[in-house]
Amino acid sequence: RSLAEFLFNSDKSLIRVQAWTGLLFATFLVLHLANTVAASLGQDAYDRFQMTMRWYYQFPLVEIVAVVGSAHLHVLAGLMRILRRRKTLKIEGRRESPSLRVRFHRYTGWFLMLVVSGHMAATRVPGLMGHPADFSFLNFSLTYMAYAMYPYYVALVLSGLYHGLHGTAVALRVVGERAEAVEVET
Numbered sequence: 001r002s003l004a005e006f007l008f009n010s011d012k013s014l015i016r017v018q019a020w021t022g023l024l025f026a027t028f029l030v031l032h033l034a035n036t037v038a039a040s041l042g043q044d045a046y047d048r049f050q051m052t053m054r055w056y057y058q059f060p061l062v063e064i065v066a067v068v069g070s071a072h073l074h075v076l077a078g079l080m081r082i083l084r085r086r087k088t089l090k091i092e093g094r095r096e097s098p099s100l101r102v103r104f105h106r107y108t109g110w111f112l113m114l115v116v117s118g119h120m121a122a123t124r125v126p127g128l129m130g131h132p133a134d135f136s137f138l139n140f141s142l143t144y145m146a147y148a149m150y151p152y153y154v155a156l157v158l159s160g161l162y163h164g165l166h167g168t169a170v171a172l173r174v175v176g177e178r179a180e181a182v183e184v185e186t
Contacts, residue, residue, distance in 0.1 A: 011084055014077045019171035021074040022164075028057050028067045029164045036157055043135040050134060058127070068120070075113050105166045108159040115156065 008014060031053050038049040056062060089096055098106070123133045141149040 008077070008080060011081060014081045014084075015174055017077040018074055018081070018167075019174035021070040021077070022167045022171045023175070024066050024070040025074060026164055026168055028062075029160060031057060033157065033160060033164075036153075039135065039138060043139070046135045046138070054132070071116060071120075078109060078113070101166065105163060105170075108163040111155065111159045112163055115152075119156065 008017070035046065035049050035053065039046045057067060085096070123137065126137075127133055142153075
């Protein structure tokens with residue numbers, strides 16, 4: 001059996017993949033959201049925090065595995081779960097009515113899935129070309145594209161915060177249980 005078959009062969013496997021990749025990505029997300037809070041303290045605080053933590057999240061192995069790899073595997077597992085859930089519901093001829101908490105988790109996941117690749121590219125590609133992101137990137141976007149960027153950043157921060165906190169709570173339950181005992185609403 002291949003690794004892909006092992007990881008993606010059942011919904012329980014997909015739940016575990018999402019749990020582990022979500023926890024791994026959360027190591028970066030916590031730092032990224034803390035840096036966003038530092039922006040409210042001004043340019044110096046933002047840039048100093050970013051320079052201090054850059055050693056971790058831009059270390060090639062961490063960046064490739066914990067940031068890019070975990071995010072993409074998390075999305076892939078999520079999309080596979082969505083397709084399986086829809087197929088099962090259609091076959092069984094029933095409708096799903098998840099709780100508001102779960103619906104909000106899913107909505108924030110959809111939003112993040114739609115914007116995170118562009119966000120990563122906008123903040124990371126310049127750094128790969130010798131211009132690492134700093135407060136000037138944030139300042140430029142908020143100065144010259146305020147009507148679009150303020151709502152975008154608010155939605156991005158709130159979605160990341162909710163999806164990350166709710167997902168971490170679910171993921172910690174999942175990784176603490178045996179694979180066959182996993183029954184979580186996500």
